[in-house]
Amino acid sequence: MTFIDWYFTFVVFLFGACWGSFLNVCIYRIPAELSVVKPRSRCPKCMTNLAWKDNIPIFGWIFLGGKCRYCKAPISARYPSIELLTAILFALIWLRFPYDLVLVPYLLLTFGLILGSMVDVDEMWLPDRVTIGGMIVGPIFSFLLPAMHGVEGHVAGLVESLIGLAVGFGSLWSVALIGRLVLKKDAMGFGDVKLMGALGAFLGWESIIFIVFVSSLVGAIVGVSFIAFGKKEWQSKIPFGPYIALAAIFWMLGGSSLWEAYAAWASGGAY
Incomplete structure (x- = not known):
């Protein structure tokens, strides 16, 4: 693989992580028949809206130590796991079908x-x-x-x-x-x-x-x-x-x- 191939693989990985973050919203809200667009992401315990830095895929959970910044309630490790899984699968599919529509x-x-x-x-x-x-x-x-x-x-x-x-x-x-x-x-x-x-x-x-x-x-x-x-x-x-x-x-x-x-x-x- 060339440098440009690795670059695009990394970009697709990040793209997948972002979609994994959206997946967490969908997984929680769709069964509850809630909008996946509004309101903003918030802590399910204290209902405080999360700051943008708390929503950084994968790393947001790590920086917070797995706890809400405001009420210190634990945040399930499932959230970053889904983000990581989505990122990995997106990257693998990219490697399988690079530059293909x-x-x-x-x-x-x-x-x-x-x-x-x-x-x-x-x-x-x-x-x-x-x-x-x-x-x-x-x-x-x-x-x-x-x-x-x-x-x-x-x-x-x-x-x-x-x-x-x-x-x-x-x-x-x-x-x-x-x-x-x-x-x-x-x-x-x-x-x-x-x-x-x-x-x-x-x-x-x-x-x-x-x-x-x-x-x-x-x-x-x-x-x-x-x-x-x-x-x-x-x-x-x-x-x-x-x-x-x-x-x-x-x-x-x-x-x-x-x-x-x-x-x-x-x-x-x-x-």
């Missing part, structure tokens, strides 16, 4: 996946603005940037996106329907179904196979680990949405290459 939809998708995952962990549901919003925005981006699906032509990009949406939505909807018929209860939340539709719209139908497999594998590993450490009750506290989001990020960061290599091997070709 597909960065725009992929960074937006990453933002939505983190938002949806954290709300799902806290509230056990996925926001429609992430799931349904993704099913709407994904085809639009695919039409404008057909390279997202490795095709040429705006119509071809849109068609690939709509096929991916149908496959993603339909695959998990079928699982949910079968689960309800067999188990006589909901085996999967409908938010997960909509999320898979959004991912198919952004990433294409081939990603769905990878995401379903990897998310199920990770979920099984985590579940077995809980049982092994005597924490079986924790299984019900982690919804499936974050596993889907993790698998989708794996796809963007290299899973697509693994799929292409497997497809070439399965067809007897060389990769």
Whole structure:
């Protein structure tokens, strides 16, 4: 990498940290049905508006020693953790697709996946603005940037996106329907179904196979680990949405290459 490459990587990292700060606002306010724009950020304990220097991503929390400047109430380490996570993921996606316009939809998708995952962990549901919003925005981006699906032509990009949406939505909807018929209860939340539709719209139908497999594998590993450490009750506290989001990020960061290599091997070709 050249100096200019490292420079832009650092810029994207800072950009991600800033969006991570906004994510903290969204994660807290969206479930409460509050505006994500007004009022200004404030301490949830003493309700004092925070100064700009207190809102510096990652470092603001460190400078404050993890406590409110005014009432000294502790500030959760989750806030800088989300900012750091967003910054790292934005930088990794930049390194995967440097100087490429597909960065725009992929960074937006990453933002939505983190938002949806954290709300799902806290509230056990996925926001429609992430799931349904993704099913709407994904085809639009695919039409404008057909390279997202490795095709040429705006119509071809849109068609690939709509096929991916149908496959993603339909695959998990079928699982949910079968689960309800067999188990006589909901085996999967409908938010997960909509999320898979959004991912198919952004990433294409081939990603769905990878995401379903990897998310199920990770979920099984985590579940077995809980049982092994005597924490079986924790299984019900982690919804499936974050596993889907993790698998989708794996796809963007290299899973697509693994799929292409497997497809070439399965067809007897060389990769």
